[in-house]
């Protein structure tokens with residue numbers, strides 16, 4: 001037995017209002033109606049250049065700390081040994097910074113350095129009806145930095161289901177890639193910017209699951225037109241589960257079960273047990289006690 005869901009994602013990157021850095025994302029659904037998935041939008045350049053300038057006004061933000069922050073965003077298992085390495089070689093460097101900036105944390109760096117909703121989402125409409133993007137969108141910290149998601153199922157009646165199949169009947173988002181905020185290549189913090197891509201990566205998920213560390217994703221670059229069709233087929237893949245294992249239920253998570261969230265929770269626990277805190281990419285429920293930068 002298969003439950004088939006189908007939608008077409010049309011990406012039209014237009015010179016909207018003559019500004020070529022603006023991207024347009026349109027979601028077109030099948031005619032018989034489908035509840036919208038959650039759309040999470042992440043800028044390829046997670047940190048604003050103006051933020052780096054701002055926090056480095058004093059000139060004491062060491063380039064080594066940039067490398068460290070990059071590692072914080074990568075798989076902590078791979079980089080575990082690097083942390084150890086850096087913690088020995090760079091302790092004085094980093095502790096120096098944390099003495100002057102005692103509140104500095106990795107989470108805060110990515111949250112405050114990322115683009116805000118009004119900077120990203122410029123225009124939203126559903127079935128031709130314009131709505132206030134940022135009253136519907138929420139922000140979320142992911143392995144791609146600060147992202148914003150639109151969950152139309154929370155947006156009220158008339159917005160949950162697309163009834164007609166056409167490019168004007170669906171969800172349309174116009175995004176600003178803010179290319180002028182890209183960290184210049186010659187800067188010490190350039191590694192935090194994507195050297196090749198400008199634009200967005202976006203993720204399509206069930207609303208009840210996390211988008212913390214999706215490796216999938218669809219790219220939208222300014223200056224291109226991309227059309228994508230996606231179909232979700234629920235089928236028998238063997239001995240699957242739709243429930244959290246014993247010990248992960250109760251108040252341990254707000255998310256509906258999916259294997260990638262289960263793996264994240266498992267890793268978060270491992271780090272919690274070993275270090276008393278968890279790297280933010282595994283801390284999908286945002287429980288207090290994420291590791292600050294000098295802790296891990």
Ligand SMILES: *[C@@H]1O[C@H](CO)[C@@H](O)[C@H](O)[C@H]1NC(C)=O
Pocket residue numbers: 052056058059060061062063066187188189
């Ligand atoms: C911070 O400013 C100092 C002095 O201008 C500079 O040497 C350093 O590279 C800057 N750090 C970053 C991460 O840009």
Ligand SMILES: *[C@@H]1O[C@H](CO)[C@@H](O)[C@H](O)[C@H]1NC(C)=O
Pocket residue numbers: 239
């Ligand atoms: C599926 O896995 C569960 C848990 O590992 C096990 O108890 C069950 O017997 C398995 N079912 C089948 C049909 O293999």
Ligand SMILES: *[C@@H]1O[C@H](CO)[C@@H](O)[C@H](O)[C@H]1NC(C)=O
Pocket residue numbers: 250251
């Ligand atoms: C979960 O949290 C709620 C409210 O905080 C509390 O009333 C309930 O007892 C908790 N349940 C478990 C299994 O810990």
